[in-house]
Amino acid sequence: MGSIGSDTAEIPVIDIRPSNTHAPRQLLEAATRNGFVFVENSGLDAKDVDHMFDLSKAFFSSSIDIKEEVAINSNKAGANVGWLSRGVEKLDPATQKRPDVKEALNIAEPFDGNLQQPMPKPLKAHAQTILEFQNRCLELCQTILELFAVALDLEKDWFTARHSQPGKRSGTVFRLLYYPKVETYEDGVDIRAGAHSDFGSITLLFQQHGQPGLEIKTPSGEWVPVPVDPHSNTYGTSIDETMQQHPLPILVNIGDLLDDWTGGLLKSTVHRVIFPQGGGEDRYSMAYFCQPLDDALLEAVPSKLVQAHVERTGRSGTRNGTVITARDHLMERLAATYTLK
Numbered sequence: 001m002g003s004i005g006s007d008t009a010e011i012p013v014i015d016i017r018p019s020n021t022h023a024p025r026q027l028l029e030a031a032t033r034n035g036f037v038f039v040e041n042s043g044l045d046a047k048d049v050d051h052m053f054d055l056s057k058a059f060f061s062s063s064i065d066i067k068e069e070v071a072i073n074s075n076k077a078g079a080n081v082g083w084l085s086r087g088v089e090k091l092d093p094a095t096q097k098r099p100d101v102k103e104a105l106n107i108a109e110p111f112d113g114n115l116q117q118p119m120p121k122p123l124k125a126h127a128q129t130i131l132e133f134q135n136r137c138l139e140l141c142q143t144i145l146e147l148f149a150v151a152l153d154l155e156k157d158w159f160t161a162r163h164s165q166p167g168k169r170s171g172t173v174f175r176l177l178y179y180p181k182v183e184t185y186e187d188g189v190d191i192r193a194g195a196h197s198d199f200g201s202i203t204l205l206f207q208q209h210g211q212p213g214l215e216i217k218t219p220s221g222e223w224v225p226v227p228v229d230p231h232s233n234t235y236g237t238s239i240d241e242t243m244q245q246h247p248l249p250i251l252v253n254i255g256d257l258l259d260d261w262t263g264g265l266l267k268s269t270v271h272r273v274i275f276p277q278g279g280g281e282d283r284y285s286m287a288y289f290c291q292p293l294d295d296a297l298l299e300a301v302p303s304k305l306v307q308a309h310v311e312r313t314g315r316s317g318t319r320n321g322t323v324i325t326a327r328d329h330l331m332e333r334l335a336a337t338y339t340l341k
């Protein structure tokens, strides 16, 4: 079992400004190792990230009535959006005895410049801020996808054109997460987020100083902690003033769809969120799960590197030779997560 102080996961920090001409190769290397990487100089303003966290806290600290108005099953905006109360989701249904100890608010991708679901009271006045934050996240995902295309010797827009086009929808979701501090929890039974890999193409994860708990599973089956701040040698358990000054790099990880699409060359890795010793403090995180356009066909990626990998591993992204769409891929995964409870 990984614990604070054990070996850290090998997660490089990559400067993704255009001036770093090594970025494509560095990203690809990280993606083929365990699919987790920190990016810095991402273009996302630390103040905007902090502001989003403040809004998240305002929502999760509001009354149950306010939250229930936007509960995931109470609106007509479609599946997978709205508030999930504690006890609703089990990310590792095959193993978990009890649900994840967390709450979440799923916010769908804006369409035609508008949010697609009613905002809860504390967030209503900030709809534009939230929408703009989602746009910044999408831009960052597109930058990363472009760097992957360059590294794989594809047309620069090979992935990006399949992720965003005016008037087209995708299953991209922005998720605010709240893991409450608890007085008691049963070790080995209760978990903040059960072991899982993400569904989509790439995920951006925003964490906060002093709120550790994320772990990834190594190929040998060991759990190793992911730092909150890769520039510090603690896992964010002690908050010192100077540590809070610099903006945290953003954690990026590969999801199952991109893993499948590239025949496993880019890897999605299983991860989870544990209670720090003693139950920890509240943990807030925010995840931006980027998905290709609903109608994007997960056809063979025309890259020699991908093709060579597929030949070596015998894995291809198709289902018995049938090319499926990104939406089919997502629906398969959502169905598996939400019915196996």
Ligand SMILES: O=C(O)CCC(=O)C(=O)O
Residues within 6 Å of the ligand: 177, 193, 198, 205, 214, 271, 272, 273, 285, 286, 287
């Ligand atoms: O909250 C975290 O740190 C991770 C959350 C996560 O892995 C997920 O929601 O997919």
Ligand SMILES: [Fe+2]
Residues within 6 Å of the ligand: 196, 197, 198, 271
């Ligand atoms: Fe995840």
